[in-house]
Amino acid sequence: MIPTTAVLSLLLLATSPSTLVQAQKAGTFEVVGNSGVSAQQLFLGALNKVYVVDKTENNPMRVTGAGGEHAAWASEYSLVTNQARALDVVTNSFCAGGTVLGDGTWINVGGNQGVTWGGLTAPSQTGGAPYDDLDGGRSVRFLTPCNDNDNCEWEDDAERYMSSRRWYPTLETLEDGSAIIIGGCSWGGYVNDAAQNNPTYEYYPTRGAPVTLGLLQTSLPANLYSLTWLLPSGVLFIQTNWATAILDYKNNQQYDLPDVPLAVRTYPASAATAMLPLTPANNWQPTMLFCGGTNLQEDQWVTTWNIAAFPADSSCVKITPDQANPEWEQDDSLDQGRTMGQFIILPDGRLWMGNGAALGTAGYGNETWAVGRSYADRPLHESWYFDPLAASGSRWKSAGTSAVDRLYHSVATLLPDGSVLVSGSNPNPDYVDRTIDPTITYITEYRVEKFYPSYYDSPRPEPVGMPASIGYGGAYFNVSLPSTAFASSSQIGTTKFVVSRTGFSTHAMNMGMRHLQLDSTYTAAEDGSATFHVSQIPPNAAIFPPGPALLFCVVNGVPSQAAWIMVGSGAIETQPVSAAASLPANFVAVSPTAESTTASPQETGGSSNSNSPGAAGSSGTTQSGAGRRLGGGAGGVASVLVLGASLASLVL
Incomplete structure (x- = not known):
């Protein structure tokens, strides 16, 4: 007698799309376009649109603003045409922060003074030649993305500015769809210092005067772009310099946790960081992973020695803060030290890591030891997969190799087809290429690459019934797949549905990036097709804050094309929450x-x-x-x- 499972697998293979796909892209990088402006900041704003924000500088792309034509420092990049359209940003968005609100509006917050050639402070902070840029230190910029037309533009409204200057601030979307804005400094420099530190947090929409955060008073100097995540318990986990704490922002209370071991992970050490996937298997309990950075001590954050020759750190550490007595744990180390590496969470639950360098830190300057202007050297072109479910000692696997240097001011984001878009790199105060300076080591980079993960060439599942929105608890929804979606019977039982927020990418991190697997069961029909009964997000908006996201169906590790969904009510408000219906x-x-x-x-x-x-x-x-x-x-x-x-x- 032929075993049932063997016959079933043969039948499903016979009726499945061919697994012998030609034109192998998986595991490769491909240059697909030009970003128009240097991609210091970037986010996926719609299924077909990526938005790029730079600092004020002399990008060749031009735009016409209120004061006439000038260099652009923002663009809209089409994933359909791989062409960029110039956008006008009125104020200097240099090293701003950003996030998406619960109503789908993206905000870009803070920045630097208006500048002239070479990044020098402009004589006027209210516009004028050469860039017509205004002081961006208190700015809040708004964009509602457009997927099918070119009608969206950045809005800069002085009536909605912050109450204080913030350069290098961190943003995190909260459970009501508003945003908390944390830290930063007033005027910049390699690292922060007491004279310009802004050790406070505030909100958009505003909730009044900024609130002092003791953690930012005691963690100088490397405490800019503090690494921050909202936890399911409704508090914030913050890691900055060596210090770590829980912030109960509702009650303005700080609870200290053990210092991060082995290395500084925040900017400009710039480790690769991510919240690991939230799944039914881990009861949606968050664990934060930090890989790389540098182990510089407090008195070494000065530019009087050759930082660019100092080896980056190779350690990886993690912590699960929403539990009693959390402690740091070591995880599998990198193949070598890396600064400015960047994690992107793939739909299959693995993390992709790329970009960065083996020596030095983020930053640039005119010191004689700088490599050109860069404080980092020896770019690392090889990317890696990190599998959090693999056995200890075997979590890292090589992913693919790029030919493009991605150093300071590089970015990356997940795309709806499951590929990773990579762009940026400009360790210079202004636009430079080798026609401007033949001796420059690291140029201003405009090339846009896609990295195609290992699943990319596989036939994609084509689910029917993917929703346009999901809430917190309530009724489940049904999604169906034909028998041709499965190469064997076991793949029905391992199919999963994941919600992914790709985040606001800048300085080797993606603010707000989060991956959540939905609970699900299935009904398998006689013909080999299956209907999946999928719960909405667990009834707690702090698990996955409201706003737009991607929804993938993943069969045997292969994701569908993502559906664009709205999580929550689509408004900045206390989110409706219902008890989760029992699944069949x-x-x-x-x-x-x-x-x-x-x-x-x-x-x-x-x-x-x-x-x-x-x-x-x-x-x-x-x-x-x-x-x-x-x-x-x-x-x-x-x-x-x-x-x-x-x-x-x-x-x-």
């Missing part, structure tokens, strides 16, 4: 001739992920009508799924 139990249809198969009397709902809460130990089946209900374990599918009477008779 996993159900597998079988032919009448196969119904005599012995089944356990157990009937259990829960996630199709066998590691999820409620699924453990639930791999039994229950016969019901023309099918069987299974527990959450995917192994049950391989045991009993039979497609049609003809296949049943073949097996029997």
Whole structure:
């Protein structure tokens, strides 16, 4: 007798799209376009549009503003045409922060004084030649992206400015869709100092005067762009310089945690950082991962010695702060030290890491030891995958190699097709190439690359029923896939649905980047197709703050093209929250001739992920009508799924 699972796998393979796809892009980088302005800051604003923001400088791309034509320092990049359109940003957005609000508006916050050639302070801070740029230190800039037209522009409204200057601020979207704005400095420099430190936080929309944060008073000098995440408990985790704390922003209370070990991770040490995927298996419990940076001590953050020759750190550490007595743990180290490496969370739950250098830190200057103007040297072109579910000691695997240097002011973001867009690199005070300065080591970089992950060439699932919005708790939704989506029966049980916010990318981090797997079960039909019953986000807006996001269906590690969705109500407000509806139990249809198969009397709902809460130990089946209900374990599918009477008779 031929085993049921073997016959099923052969049948599904015969009816699946060919796995022998030509034109192998997976594992490669491809230069696809030109960003128009140097990509110091970048975000995915719509399915087909990426938005780029630079500092004020002499980019060749021009734009016409209120004062006439001048160099542009922002652009809209089309993923369809790979062409850039100039956008006018009125104030100097140099080293601003950003995030998306609960209503879908992106804000870009803070910056520097108006400048003239070479980044020098302009004699006028209210406009004028050569760039017609205004002081951006208190600015809040607004953009509502447009996917199908060219009608969206940045809005700079002085009536909505911050109350204080912030250069290098951090932003995080909160559970009501507003944003908290943390820290920064007034005038800049290599690192922060007491004379210009802004150790406070405020909000957009405003909630009044800024609030002092003690953590930022005691963590000088490397405490700019503090690494910050909203936790499901509704408090903020903040890591800056060596210090780490929980901020209960609702009650203005700080709770110190152990210092980060081995290296500084914040700018300008600039480690690769990310919140690891939130899944049913880990009960949506966040763990933060930090890889690379530098172990410079407080008295070494000066430019009187050769920083660009100092080796970057190779350690990786992690912490799970939303638990009792959190402690730092070491994880698998990098292959070598790296500063300015950047993590992007892929739809399959792995992290991609690229960009950066082996020596030095972020920053630039005129010191004799600088490499050209760069405070970093020896660019690292190889990218890597980090798999948080792999066994310790084997979590890193090589991903692909770029030919482009990506140093200070480089960026990256996930795209709706599952590829990674990479751009930027400009360790210089103004635009420079080798026609301007033949001796320059690292030029202003405009090339846009795509990196194609290992799944990219595989046939993509084409789910039907993906929603346009999801909320917090409430009814589940149904998504269907044909039998051709699965190469074997086990792939039904491991299919997952993930919500991804790609974040605001700048300075080797993506503010607001978050990946959440939704709970789900399935009903498998006789013909091999399946309907998935997918819960909305757990009933807690702090798990995944409201605003736009991508929704992927992932089959056997291969993502669909993403659906663009709105998470939450689409407004800045207390989000509606409902109890989560119970999911149906996993159900597998079988032919009448196969119904005599012995089944356990157990009937259990829960996630199709066998590691999820409620699924453990639930791999039994229950016969019901023309099918069987299974527990959450995917192994049950391989045991009993039979497609049609003809296949049943073949097996029997």
